[in-house]
Amino acid sequence: MAFDQTWEQIFKSQSWGKYPSEDVVRFIASRSKSVPDCGKIRVLDVGCGGGAHTWFLAREGFDTFGIDGSESAIRQALALLDRDGLKANLTVGDFTQLDYPAEFFDVIIDSSAVQHNSFSNIRLIHQQIWNLLKPGGYFFGILINTQTSGWEDAEKLEENTYTNFKTGPIQKELLVHFFTESEVCEIMSGYEAFNLEKTTRTVSNGRDQYGHFVVNGRKPL
Ligand SMILES: C[S@@+](CC[C@H](N)C(=O)[O-])C[C@H]1O[C@@H](n2cnc3c(N)ncnc32)[C@H](O)[C@@H]1O
Numbered sequence: 001m002a003f004d005q006t007w008e009q010i011f012k013s014q015s016w017g018k019y020p021s022e023d024v025v026r027f028i029a030s031r032s033k034s035v036p037d038c039g040k041i042r043v044l045d046v047g048c049g050g051g052a053h054t055w056f057l058a059r060e061g062f063d064t065f066g067i068d069g070s071e072s073a074i075r076q077a078l079a080l081l082d083r084d085g086l087k088a089n090l091t092v093g094d095f096t097q098l099d100y101p102a103e104f105f106d107v108i109i110d111s112s113a114v115q116h117n118s119f120s121n122i123r124l125i126h127q128q129i130w131n132l133l134k135p136g137g138y139f140f141g142i143l144i145n146t147q148t149s150g151w152e153d154a155e156k157l158e159e160n161t162y163t164n165f166k167t168g169p170i171q172k173e174l175l176v177h178f179f180t181e182s183e184v185c186e187i188m189s190g191y192e193a194f195n196l197e198k199t200t201r202t203v204s205n206g207r208d209q210y211g212h213f214v215v216n217g218r219k220p221l
Helices: 006-013 022-032 052-059 071-083 119-132 181-187
Strands: 042-046 063-068 089-092 105-111 133-144 155-158 161-163 192-203 208-218
Touching: 006 071, 022 052, 022 105, 022 133, 042 052, 042 119, 052 063, 052 071, 052 105, 063 071, 071 089, 105 119, 119 133, 119 181, 181 192, 181 208
Parallel strands: 042 063, 042 105, 063 089, 105 133
Antiparallel strands: 133 208, 155 161, 192 208
């Protein structure tokens, strides 16, 4: 069991992530240009949280699935879908144990969710993501990186994994694994057409820095 119940406390007391990120929208827009019927494309939103991307995917007409460990997050996601008369298959569950048939999904997205796990669990999750993707299917991820401030004075749990943040943009009690480029290359090593971008921006009026890798790749046929 890797799911951190801190998330349930967060989602119980606030709504999180109502709007989809530009990076996800760009990726989906670029991939769906050539798709004649989105309804035939099965997409999984791993760690869907309050459902911003699940909502976007369902609205675009994809056969949409989402999983999150927080019941309150899934409730928020369902409310967002309901508001606009949209449907998705949502599950409350720990995504270190993804219970879907092998080669079930055409696309799997991770928008800043898998990073909230230890690196050994991240490896485990990525083995499963690989198994769940159809040959020719795509993985897309937004992964926080070591350019983000706050880890310097946080509590170190393992290499690049921290909790108990005192400064920086991360909520104090969360567990975060900050990816290095070589770790991203390791988890993406089987994919072809691998694309890796980096974004770094300041937050809190320039006081803190947020860095991410934005990656995608295709499982070979
Ligand atoms: C930063 S939020 C991102 C939510 C959403 N993807 C978004 O972009 O708005 C991280 C999410 O991952 C979920 N999560 C983290 N580790 C998990 C695990 N092992 N199993 C299930 N959910 C997990 C949390 O509950 C939370 O909803």
